[in-house]
Amino acid sequence: MLVRVGGVPEHFNLPWLLAIEDGLFSHIGINVEWVDFPGGTGAIMRALEAGEIDMATPLTEGAVTAIANGNPSQLLQTWVDSPLLWGVFVASGSQIRAIAELAHKGSSPRRFAISRFGSGSELMSRVLAQDLGWHLTDENWVVVGGLDGALEALPAGDADVFLWSKTMTQPHVDDGTFERIDVVSTPWPSFSVVATEAFLADNSGVAETLTEIASVRAGALVIDDSAAAMVAERYKLKVDDALEWLEQVRFTRSGAPLDPEMVSGVQDRMRSAGRIG
Numbered sequence: 001m002l003v004r005v006g007g008v009p010e011h012f013n014l015p016w017l018l019a020i021e022d023g024l025f026s027h028i029g030i031n032v033e034w035v036d037f038p039g040g041t042g043a044i045m046r047a048l049e050a051g052e053i054d055m056a057t058p059l060t061e062g063a064v065t066a067i068a069n070g071n072p073s074q075l076l077q078t079w080v081d082s083p084l085l086w087g088v089f090v091a092s093g094s095q096i097r098a099i100a101e102l103a104h105k106g107s108s109p110r111r112f113a114i115s116r117f118g119s120g121s122e123l124m125s126r127v128l129a130q131d132l133g134w135h136l137t138d139e140n141w142v143v144v145g146g147l148d149g150a151l152e153a154l155p156a157g158d159a160d161v162f163l164w165s166k167t168m169t170q171p172h173v174d175d176g177t178f179e180r181i182d183v184v185s186t187p188w189p190s191f192s193v194v195a196t197e198a199f200l201a202d203n204s205g206v207a208e209t210l211t212e213i214a215s216v217r218a219g220a221l222v223i224d225d226s227a228a229a230m231v232a233e234r235y236k237l238k239v240d241d242a243l244e245w246l247e248q249v250r251f252t253r254s255g256a257p258l259d260p261e262m263v264s265g266v267q268d269r270m271r272s273a274g275r276i277g
Contacts, residue, residue: 001029001030001031001206002030002033003030003031003032003033003054003055003199003203003206003210004035004052004054004055005033005034005035005053005054005055005057006034006035006036006037006047006048006053006055006056006057007034007035007036007037007044007056007057007058007191008036008037008038008040008041008044008057009037009038010165010168010235011167011168011231011234011237011242011245012057012079012080012190012249013034013057014221014230014231014234015214015215015217015218015221016032016034016057016214016217017034018217018221019032019213019214019217020032022217024213024217025213028209028213030206030209030210032210035047035052035053037056038146038147038148039115039116039119039145039146040059040062040115040116040119040120040121040146041058041059041062041063041118041119041120042062042115042116042117042118042119042122043116043119044056044058044062045058045062045063045066045071045073045118045194046118048066048071048072048073048194048195048196049066049071049072049073049196051196051198053196054195054196054199054203054207055193055195055196055199055207055210055211056193056195057079057191057192057193057194058191058192059084059120059123059186059190059191059192060078060186060188060189060190060191060192060262060266061120061123061127061186061188061266061269061270062118062119062120062123063075063192064192064263064266064267064270065118065123065266065270065275065276066118067194068267068270068276069275069276069277072196072197072198073194073195073196073197074194074195074196074197074200075192075193075194075258075263076192076194076195076207076211077192077193077211077252077256077257077258078189078191078192078193078252078256078258078259078262079189079192079193079215079251079252080189080190080191080249080250080251080252081189081190081250081251081252081256082189082190082248082249082250083185083186083187083188083189083190084120084165084185084186084191085166085167085183085184085185085248086124086163086164086165086166086183086184086185086186087163087164087165087166087169087170087173087178087180087182087183088102088128088161088162088163088180088181088182088183088184089154089161089162089163089169089172089173089178089179089180089181090154090160090161090162090178090179090181091154091155091157091177091178091179092155092176092177092178092179093179094154094160094179096110096160096161096181097181098182099128099132099181099182102134102160102161103132103134110140110160110161111139111140111141111159112125112136112140112142112159112160112161112162112163113142113144113154113158113159113161113162114141114142114143114144114162115144115145115146115147115149115150116143116145117141117143120163121162121164122141123273123275124163124184125140125161125163126273126274126275127184127186127269127273128163130269130272130273142158142159144158144159144162147164147168147169147172150162150164151172151177151178154177154178155177162178163184166180166183167237167241167242167244167245168235170237170238170241171236171237171238174238187265187269188262188265188266189252189262193207193211195207212254212255215251215252215254215255216254218251219253219254221251222246222249227242227246228242228243228246229242231245231246
């Protein structure tokens with residue numbers, strides 16, 4: 001049996017890759033094909049809707065928003081319980097030195113680089129703006145396709161600010177492309193497990209089993225003394241940055257039920273931000 005699982009090519013999904021490499025899925029007769037989505041959660045949810053993948057690990061806010069807006073998928077459980085730490089980035093040498101300075105650029109609003117609409121980079125920009133009482137319009141958004149696009153857009157002056165994973169973007173702070181002016185945290189678990197309704201119609205038990213295997217592998221990863229070096233090598237990070245992430249991340253324990261109050265809270269926040277009708 002082939003099951004296509006998608007997610008961002010980041011360390012949060014390393015347990016899935018290790019489970020595939022270790023043969024933990026094939027051992028029970030399931031061929032799991034991992035599909036990377038460097039464009040982020042917006043691209044993941046579109047792929048689920050199109051039936052291009054069966055399961056995924058998108059950002060929680062993106063999954064909840066897409067499903068509330070009609071995406072034919074279901075939230076199964078959280079994947080990473082700890083919040084995502086979003087770096088707030090500007091181009092190196094930018095005159096912007098603090099979040100408060102993002103409100104206006106002369107008489108024009110600041111431009112947020114986002115991977116695409118529906119991705120975390122857009123949704124968390126809305127959360128940030130809402131927290132600070134800013135009103136966003138169409139002029140505030142510059143769609144860049146993902147981190148690679150932002151690495152071009154900010155230095156070129158095509159956008160002013162970009163939100164992305166603090167850890168995964170650290171190398172671009174170190175090399176002088178970006179400056180991080182602040183860090184904001186999601187007020188909910190960062191990643192969730194989602195599957196299409198079509199897949200779940202006949203394979204709900206399979207989805208549960210695969211998630212359990214990946215969760216157990218995640219638990220083994222965080223207590224592995226060699227994990228920091230492995231994460232650093234695979235994701236081009238410094239060992240100290242990988243170790244800091246391992247100390248902060250909390251993967252969902254195997255079989256943990258989905259918290260409906262958490263989902264309702266995300267829905268309420270996305271609704272007030274204008275992303276759920």
